[in-house]
Amino acid sequence: MKTASVKPMQEIIRDGLWKDNPIFRQILGICSTLAVTNLVLNTFVMCTALTLVTALSCWTVSLLRSWTPRNIRMMVQTLIIAFYVIIVDVVLKAYWPDMSRSLGPYVGLIITNCIVMGRCEAFAGSNPPGAAFWDGFFNGLGYSAVLLVIAVIREGLGMGTFCGWPLPYFSTHWDKWIIMVMPPGGFFVLACVIWACRSIRPREVKQ
Amino acid sequence: MNALGAELWQAVVVCFAAVFTNNILLTTFLGMCPFTSVSREVRTAAGLGGAVVFVMTFTCLLNWMAYHWILVPLRLEFFRFILFIIIIAAFVQVVEMILDRFSPRLYQNLGIFLPLITVNCAILGASLFMVIREYSLIVTIGYGFGSGLGWLLAILAMAGIRQRFNESRVPAGLQGPGITLIIAGLMALAFIGFTGVLS
Numbered sequence: 378m379k380t381a382s383v384k385p386m387q388e389i390i391r392d393g394l395w396k397d398n399p400i401f402r403q404i405l406g407i408c409s410t411l412a413v414t415n416l417v418l419n420t421f422v423m424c425t426a427l428t429l430v431t432a433l434s435c436w437t438v439s440l441l442r443s444w445t446p447r448n449i450r451m452m453v454q455t456l457i458i459a460f461y462v463i464i465v466d467v468v469l470k471a472y473w474p475d476m477s478r479s480l481g482p483y484v485g486l487i488i489t490n491c492i493v494m495g496r497c498e499a500f501a502g503s504n505p506p507g508a509a510f511w512d513g514f515f516n517g518l519g520y521s522a523v524l525l526v527i528a529v530i531r532e533g534l535g536m537g538t539f540c541g542w543p544l545p546y547f548s549t550h551w552d553k554w555i556i557m558v559m560p561p562g563g564f565f566v567l568a569c570v571i572w573a574c575r576s577i578r579p580r581e582v583k584q
Numbered sequence: 585m586n587a588l589g590a591e592l593w594q595a596v597v598v599c600f601a602a603v604f605t606n607n608i609l610l611t612t613f614l615g616m617c618p619f620t621s622v623s624r625e626v627r628t629a630a631g632l633g634g635a636v637v638f639v640m641t642f643t644c645l646l647n648w649m650a651y652h653w654i655l656v657p658l659r660l661e662f663f664r665f666i667l668f669i670i671i672i673a674a675f676v677q678v679v680e681m682i683l684d685r686f687s688p689r690l691y692q693n694l695g696i697f698l699p700l701i702t703v704n705c706a707i708l709g710a711s712l713f714m715v716i717r718e719y720s721l722i723v724t725i726g727y728g729f730g731s732g733l734g735w736l737l738a739i740l741a742m743a744g745i746r747q748r749f750n751e752s753r754v755p756a757g758l759q760g761p762g763i764t765l766i767i768a769g770l771m772a773l774a775f776i777g778f779t780g781v782l783s
């Protein structure tokens with residue numbers, strides 16, 4: 378990463394959302410979130426949590442970057458991320474216990490999500506807090522967009538609903554494609570989404 | 585004695601389920617990052633898988649003790665994320681030092697994988713699952729070992745399949761992670777077939 382020059386805002390937005398999109402460009406961090414993509418609502422909550430955690434931990438890491446000794450920076454970053462994840466977990470448990478139960482351990486697993494750590498390490502460690510915050514935010518957003526697409530496809534094909542609302546054609550005439558809401562469906566849909574995105578921008582893949 | 589026997593049997597069942605029907609990789613998608621990046625060769629996949637089995641069994645055990653004997657009495661359950669991460673990192677570090685001191689050969693084979701494991705979501709995930717599902721100590725050991733074994737099995741199978749793929753012509757957009765995910769999906773389908781073998 379370039380250290381001296383501050384990246385302009387437009388570039389941060391474009392890289393996070395499309396050019397360096399965490400999922401189909403870097404294949405990072407699908408672990409903790411793919412499992413909840415069988416329902417759109419769960420995915421939405423999970424992605425919001427992840428975007429917030431990424432943005433805020435990037436901001437904090439960047440604030441503390443000149444006081445953090447280099448050899449223990451991974452541990453410091455992990456603790457910062459864990460701090461924000463705990464806040465999200467506690468808030469969710471207090472105000473939306475049903476959602477907290479159905480997400481199960483996945484909120485906690487944001488800690489080991491490679492995207493958060495990856496952005497902290499690659500960008501926040503060498504950039505001012507403001508830019509780091511937006512970089513984390515837009516990377517989280519780019520990631521969320523792809524996962525929401527996957528969730529819409531999976532829930533629509535597998536159960537004929539969108540956020541629990543029946544869809545016009547899929548809930549009446551469509552034979553429910555159960556495998557889509559089961560784990561194999563997650564793998565297939567993600568693979569197809571990556572395939573589609575990489576076919577649109579094939580040159581990016583080569584390097 | 586009978587209660588212990590029942591618990592041991594439950595541990596066996598949970599272990600079996602963790603390997604086949606509830607495979608941590610193929611049903612909960614945990615540990616995907618190393619799964620897609622380190623599955624090119626059978627040898628390295630086996631090394632990483634072996635390290636995961638070992639670390640997962642022991643960290644599950646340690647985390648169970650830390651959670652039930654320290655955090656629950658103090659009512660600090662929300663603190664578990666940080667504690668688990670620290671325990672996992674410390675355990676991996678200690679194992680690394682012990683291996684380096686007593687078995688340099690094993691260290692050379694396994695050494696590069698150990699630091700990777702600290703950030704492997706599957707390790708933390710197994711510990712969080714064992715808390716949420718309220719397993720007892722003995723069942724936790726079975727669960728940790730089974731989950732590790734399931735992960736090893738999945739990555740070994742994937743590496744074996746991918747080696748055969750070297751000569752195949754995969755569509756440009758699917759090369760690398762894309763095709764790996766499709767194979768993983770097919771494997772997940774196959775693993776669903778184990779449902780109901782042991783109950």
